[in-house]
Amino acid sequence: MIPVLPLLLVLCVSSPVANAKISSLKSNAVCSGHRADLPMLISVSIPLSSRTWLPLNHRRGPCSPFSSSETIPSTGDVLHRDRLRADSIRKGLNGTAAAKRGDVTVATTLGSSLGTLEYVVTVGLGTPAATQTVYMDTGSDVTWVQCRPCPAATCHPQKDPVFNPARSATYSAVRCGSAACKGLDRDRYGNGCSRRLCQYLVKYGDSSNTTGTYSADKLTLTPSYAVDHFQFGCSHAAHLFSDKADGLMGLGGGSRSLVSQTAMKAFSYCLPPTASYSGFLTLGVPRASSSRFVVTPMYRSSNVDTFYLVLLQGITVAGRRLNVPPSVFTARAVMDSGTIITRLPPKAYRALRAAFRKEMKMYPRVASSSTILDTCFNLSGVVGDVKVPSVALVFEKGATVELDPSGIIINDCLAFAPTGGDESVGIIGNVQQRTLEVLYDIGGGAVGFRGGAC
Numbered sequence: 130m131i132p133v134l135p136l137l138l139v140l141c142v143s144s145p146v147a148n149a150k151i152s153s154l155k156s157n158a159v160c161s162g163h164r165a166d167l168p169m170l171i172s173v174s175i176p177l178s179s180r181t182w183l184p185l186n187h188r189r190g191p192c193s194p195f196s197s198s199e200t201i202p203s204t205g206d207v208l209h210r211d212r213l214r215a216d217s218i219r220k221g222l223n224g225t226a227a228a229k230r231g232d233v234t235v236a237t238t239l240g241s242s243l244g245t246l247e248y249v250v251t252v253g254l255g256t257p258a259a260t261q262t263v264y265m266d267t268g269s270d271v272t273w274v275q276c277r278p279c280p281a282a283t284c285h286p287q288k289d290p291v292f293n294p295a296r297s298a299t300y301s302a303v304r305c306g307s308a309a310c311k312g313l314d315r316d317r318y319g320n321g322c323s324r325r326l327c328q329y330l331v332k333y334g335d336s337s338n339t340t341g342t343y344s345a346d347k348l349t350l351t352p353s354y355a356v357d358h359f360q361f362g363c364s365h366a367a368h369l370f371s372d373k374a375d376g377l378m379g380l381g382g383g384s385r386s387l388v389s390q391t392a393m394k395a396f397s398y399c400l401p402p403t404a405s406y407s408g409f410l411t412l413g414v415p416r417a418s419s420s421r422f423v424v425t426p427m428y429r430s431s432n433v434d435t436f437y438l439v440l441l442q443g444i445t446v447a448g449r450r451l452n453v454p455p456s457v458f459t460a461r462a463v464m465d466s467g468t469i470i471t472r473l474p475p476k477a478y479r480a481l482r483a484a485f486r487k488e489m490k491m492y493p494r495v496a497s498s499s500t501i502l503d504t505c506f507n508l509s510g511v512v513g514d515v516k517v518p519s520v521a522l523v524f525e526k527g528a529t530v531e532l533d534p535s536g537i538i539i540n541d542c543l544a545f546a547p548t549g550g551d552e553s554v555g556i557i558g559n560v561q562q563r564t565l566e567v568l569y570d571i572g573g574g575a576v577g578f579r580g581g582a583c
């Protein structure tokens with residue numbers, strides 16, 4: 130099949146309707162790589178000279194580095210895991226608030242659910258660099274890969290050869306009593322000592338976990354950029370959802386994360402519109418293009434420093450601002466690469482749903498097959514374009530972020546859902562982030578967005 134040129138989607142920014150080719154909302158059979166047809170992309174998004182730019186791909190579909198034989202879970206399954214992740218993020222933050230009031234013990238869950246992580250990057254670990262394909266996760270801090278010895282009973286089959294510390298000239302295990310090991314304990318990722326070597330443990334919200342020796346080695350991100358003595362977990366036992374990934378790259382805000390271990394204190398990524406395209410991950414503030422970002426303040430939770438939060442203040446549909454007072458969004462929202470569907474306070478969600486249904490009234494509605502999404506359409510008879518109303522999220526300081534059609538509709542359903550209650554924290558999920566370069570400028574205390582970036 131010939132890939133559809135998504136140029137149309139870009140030209141429609143700011144108009145009340147974004148005509149989306151049905152096929153542009155779905156994956157093609159072939160991987161088309163980076164969307165070099167976007168005029169902005171050529172000059173800005175692929176800074177081939179940049180030292181820290183690396184391709185990012187969906188774990189499934191034509192661009193996936195994993196073999197296509199991986200069984201594809203049903204949408205219902207994926208959205209069920211999405212709910213687990215959203216709940217664990219909310220509990221993590223809520224538990225913190227409660228703990229500060231002194232009436233609840235701090236949540237023991239240290240990472241979010243793994244089951245929804247969808248995007249992978251390929252890095253090199255050790256000397257000589259061994260190729261490792263890992264999930265990217267803004268919802269956790271510790272990076273880990275499976276390491277030898279990795280008994281079949283406690284390790285999962287993975288894409289690349291299991292990392293062998295004995296073969297790396299730059300590998301070292303972190304010693305008990307060292308500053309790095311004490312820091313790990315302080316961050317609640319410690320798991321005691323074994324033969325004087327520091328052990329780590331990360332438990333994820335879906336009861337996945339990984340444990341092994343906390344280690345340091347050279348991490349090569351691109352041919353010209355490497356981090357020496359990068360600290361990561363050498364996993365000897367990872368109990369996970371069945372998976373092919375070699376490990377995980379933690380991009381959270383905690384002190385164990387990749388971002389905190391480099392001097393740059395900023396990273397950005399662009400998630401592609403469908404699994405038929407590639408996106409990218411970069412470290413550092415993209416200087417050349419920084420004026421193209423709209424920015425909003427970044428918030429951090431005082432106890433769980435993993436999460437990055439933003440303050441939503443309004444939503445527009447087809448160019449009209451919904452009648453929702455900004456106070457509805459007071460609980461703030463976590464920017465997350467791992468949650469799929471954006472979670473809004475129920476009042477905001479209901480207003481969005483009503484406006485969206487009104488704009489889509491020419492398409493027959495159908496019952497949803499999932500428990501999360503409740504606004505679905507029968508688009509199977511549509512020839513040519515689907516007229517999707519434009520949707521923009523308006524963040525604090527007037528940062529208005531126009532969503533790509535691929536970030537509004539998923540499986541012919543409105544890709545938003547309500548949170549458990551108006552008091553609970555929202556989540557900006559990865560569907561809504563598609564085609565945007567999302568910049569986490571931790572040093573500058575800001576989150577930036579740049580449209581049409583991949």
Ligand SMILES: *[C@@H]1O[C@H](CO)[C@@H](O)[C@H](O)[C@H]1NC(C)=O
Pocket residue numbers: 219220223227549550552553
């Ligand atoms: C968060 O805490 C509030 C108040 O303690 C509680 O009412 C609410 O149900 C909690 N939300 C979640 C998702 O746990």
Ligand SMILES: *[C@@H]1O[C@H](CO)[C@@H](O)[C@H](O)[C@H]1NC(C)=O
Pocket residue numbers: 330332336337338368
């Ligand atoms: C890790 O997960 C496995 C399988 O779910 C479980 O048996 C084990 O007790 C867990 N380990 C920890 C330390 O939570």
Ligand SMILES: *[C@@H]1O[C@H](CO)[C@@H](O)[C@H](O)[C@H]1NC(C)=O
Pocket residue numbers: 495507508509510
């Ligand atoms: C969707 O529309 C097509 C034709 O327009 C029709 O054949 C089909 O039965 C409809 N499906 C549902 C679930 O309503």
